[in-house]
Amino acid sequence: MTLNPKKRFASPAGIIFLSFLFAAFLTQCQRKEVKVPRDNTITPVNAITKLAVDSLQMEDYIATHELEDSSANRLRNFYNSRNFQFAWVAEKGLAEQARVFYELDRKYISSTRDSTDADQALHQQLGLLINKDTLIKTASPELITLELSLTQHFFNFVSYAYGGKLDPAALQWYIPRKKLDAVALLDSLVAKKGKGIENWEPVNRYYKTLNKELLRWYGIQQKGAWEKISPGRNKIYHPGDTGIFITKIKQRLADFGDLSPGDTTAIFNAALTTAVKKAQKQFGALQSGRIDQNLINALNVPAEARIQQMIINLERMKWTPLIPESKFILVNIPEYKLHVFEANKEVLNMGIVVGKAANKTVIFSNELKNIVFSPYWNIPPSIVRTEILPEMRRNRNYLSQKNMEQYGTSEGLPQIRQKPGNANSLGRVKFLFPNSYNIYLHDTPAKSLFAEEKRAFSHGCIRLAQPKKLAEYLLADRPEWTTEKIEQAMNKKTEVWVNMKQPVPVFITYFTSWVDKDGLLNFREDLYGHDKLMAGQMFKTAETKK
Numbered sequence: 001m002t003l004n005p006k007k008r009f010a011s012p013a014g015i016i017f018l019s020f021l022f023a024a025f026l027t028q029c030q031r032k033e034v035k036v037p038r039d040n041t042i043t044p045v046n047a048i049t050k051l052a053v054d055s056l057q058m059e060d061y062i063a064t065h066e067l068e069d070s071s072a073n074r075l076r077n078f079y080n081s082r083n084f085q086f087a088w089v090a091e092k093g094l095a096e097q098a099r100v101f102y103e104l105d106r107k108y109i110s111s112t113r114d115s116t117d118a119d120q121a122l123h124q125q126l127g128l129l130i131n132k133d134t135l136i137k138t139a140s141p142e143l144i145t146l147e148l149s150l151t152q153h154f155f156n157f158v159s160y161a162y163g164g165k166l167d168p169a170a171l172q173w174y175i176p177r178k179k180l181d182a183v184a185l186l187d188s189l190v191a192k193k194g195k196g197i198e199n200w201e202p203v204n205r206y207y208k209t210l211n212k213e214l215l216r217w218y219g220i221q222q223k224g225a226w227e228k229i230s231p232g233r234n235k236i237y238h239p240g241d242t243g244i245f246i247t248k249i250k251q252r253l254a255d256f257g258d259l260s261p262g263d264t265t266a267i268f269n270a271a272l273t274t275a276v277k278k279a280q281k282q283f284g285a286l287q288s289g290r291i292d293q294n295l296i297n298a299l300n301v302p303a304e305a306r307i308q309q310m311i312i313n314l315e316r317m318k319w320t321p322l323i324p325e326s327k328f329i330l331v332n333i334p335e336y337k338l339h340v341f342e343a344n345k346e347v348l349n350m351g352i353v354v355g356k357a358a359n360k361t362v363i364f365s366n367e368l369k370n371i372v373f374s375p376y377w378n379i380p381p382s383i384v385r386t387e388i389l390p391e392m393r394r395n396r397n398y399l400s401q402k403n404m405e406q407y408g409t410s411e412g413l414p415q416i417r418q419k420p421g422n423a424n425s426l427g428r429v430k431f432l433f434p435n436s437y438n439i440y441l442h443d444t445p446a447k448s449l450f451a452e453e454k455r456a457f458s459h460g461c462i463r464l465a466q467p468k469k470l471a472e473y474l475l476a477d478r479p480e481w482t483t484e485k486i487e488q489a490m491n492k493k494t495e496v497w498v499n500m501k502q503p504v505p506v507f508i509t510y511f512t513s514w515v516d517k518d519g520l521l522n523f524r525e526d527l528y529g530h531d532k533l534m535a536g537q538m539f540k541t542a543e544t545k546k
Contacts, residue, residue: 049090051139053079053147061148074155075148078183087190088150089143093134094126100194101154102126108161111215112311122149151186158182162202164318166537171530174364175507178202178321205344207317209515214310220255221303228300237291241268249291252299253279257521284335284524285453298523306513309523312534313513320509328505329368331441331462333361334512334524336455338441338464340473346517348473353444353455353463360528361460363510366433367503368441371471373489373496374420375430379404380438383459384416420493428490429467431474433506441506443467456527462508477501 058079062072078087088098105123109115125146136143163180180202188200201208229248231237237246247266253259259275268291276295277287283298327342333354340348355361379388391398399405399416403423408415418424427443437460444463449455457463464470468486475481478501489496512524512531526532 049086049095051086051089051091051136051143051147052084053086053144054139055079055084057141057144058084058148061145065152067152071152071155074183075152078151078186081183081187082190086139086147087186088147089129089136091136093132093136094129095190095193097189097192097194098126098150099130100197101150101189102130104197105157108157111211111218113218122146122153126150154186155182158185158202162318164315166315166534168316168319171534171537172360172363173316173319173510173530174362175320175509176365177319202322204317204320204323206511206514207314209519210310210314210317210513210521213515213521214307214314216257217303217307217310221307223255225304226252226255226300226302229296231291231293231296235293237268239268239270239273239289242266246272249296249299250275256282256299258282278520282520282522284522301523306523308535308539309513309531312531312538313511315534315538316509316511320507324505326502326505328507329441331361331506331508332514333363333508333510334527335522338462338470340470348469350469351450351455351465353446353449353457354527355458355460356456357528359459361458361462361508362435362437362439363508364435364437364439365505365507366435368431368433368474368506369500369503370432371474371498371500372430372432373471373486373498374428374492375424375426375442375495376420377418377424377426379416379418380459381410381413384413388416389414420495427463427467429471431467431470439508441467441470454525474500474504 058075062075067075079085086095088095088101094102139147158180159182163178168175168177185200185202192200227248229245229252232243232245234241234245237249243266246268247264250259250263250265250272253272253275254261254263256279258278259271263269263271273289276291277289279299280287280289280295283295285294285298323341323344325343327340327347330339330341331337331352332339336352336354338350338352339346388398388404395401402418403421404416404418406414406416418426420428423445425444427445430440430442432440439461441462441464446457446463447465449457449463450465468490471486472483475486475498478498481498489498510528510530512526513522515521
């Protein structure tokens with residue numbers, strides 16, 4: 001697997017080392033994320049070394065490497081703020097933060113299998129300095145070049161290792177990209193001399209847990225390609241069944257980590273039933289405990305494809321802002337589920353219905369500001385044009401039969417809304433977070449759809465399985481909004497608007513692989529083809545290599 005090459009910003013000698021070092025940082029951090037303030041207190045008195053960068057040579061480095069203005073200014077600002085003192089090298093050789101960064105970079109390449117930004121020459125140079133007792137008396141031109149190359153590579157690394165390599169908006173991801181301050185991160189790394197790396201990495205906890213699973217799956221891949229499992233004549237297997245097929249399923253589930261590798265019997269026993277349910281949960285299927293064709297298909301997906309799926313989702317996680325400490329709502333479209341978090345803990349979740357492939361639910365974020373009980377449904381013009389008008393022409397009583405009414409005209413098209421009531425397509429409550437996509441969360445009268453495993457049935461909005469529970473949770477800080485009052489508001493003939501005391505962030509996301517709160521690695525189908533689009537940009541196919 002090879003990632004498409006990208007433009008290098010540092011010298012060929014300057015990129016590999018920092019790529020190797022930042023990888024280590026990336027995989028080792030598993031704790032609470034922290035925002036690092038910039039340290040601009042470096043003086044000749046408290047500097048790690050008396051070695052200093054010559055400003056004229058720095059300008060020569062910038063010109064020689066053709067750094068863009070933003071990159072050049074960032075390099076200048078960093079060394080200006082520390083009185084041009086070295087950050088990576090001291091009189092006794094490489095500083096501790098350089099050694100830590102070396103390991104971070106090395107582990108990054110190991111975990112991502114991405115060496116497109118690597119510079120073997122710089123890596124070898126650092127390896128020599130790490131393994132040698134060195135006494136440095138003066139800042140030679142070669143040493144200054146090494147120092148600057150390390151810094152520039154660090155900045156590049158922060159961009160692609162923590163911010164991602166692809167453009168989210170070009171991939172229909174409209175959540176504002178996480179902001180990174182590479183200079184502040186380097187200030188912090190130098191000030192702490194590489195200590196506390198587990199709290200330093202600017203990625204969310206889901207990235208860390210999925211990256212750990214990726215490393216485990218590389219081990220699975222090294223065992224060789226999986227043999228395709230065929231169910232034979234039986235379409236469904238139940239507890240008590242026997243045969244070579246059962247043995248093969250046990251072997252595959254052992255690879256997944258769902259079953260002890262010691263069980264190689266051909267009997268569908270209790271341990272296999274438990275493992276099957278666990279696997280079905282991993283794939284978002286009904287946990288029946290029976291082996292059916294859907295489970296077999298999921299287990300037959302090659303390890304290589306699953307690894308690519310994880311890498312794609314790790315890229316998305318790099319784009320995602322750090323998780324708020326306050327309450328927030330996260331919708332994961334391929335999972336068909338809404339999650340509510342508070343103080344970094346999940347406090348509520350429920351099934352959802354999302355947009356059909358032809359009416360994709362948009363990936364974006366905003367703040368939930370209003371709850372509307374007994375809502376009108378102001379039908380979008382596109383639905384009026386394609387669905388309502390044809391019915392009105394066929395049946396003059398269509399509007400009254402559907403509890404609808406016309407309340408105006410816009411650009412020659414009637415403005416139609418559905419009145420509050422049991423048949424209202426929005427159900428009894430909707431949750432609004434302003435956006436230009438006309439997407440919101442709402443109740444639905446079509447409750448039976450939540451029994452389906454795959455629930456892409458809407459025009460783009462998100463239908464909730466338990467809207468009343470969400471309303472009760474969001475209004476818990478409003479004592480006057482008791483359960484009884486909420487029920488009354490949900491059954492009125494006119495709208496009841498409630499303003500949130502504190503807006504609640506809402507993230508509409510698209511993740512097809514992640515590790516859940518129980519530590520279980522999850523995979524979902526690529527509902528809208530977003531994974532496929534990203535794979536085309538991230539991975540070279542065998543044909544391309546030829």
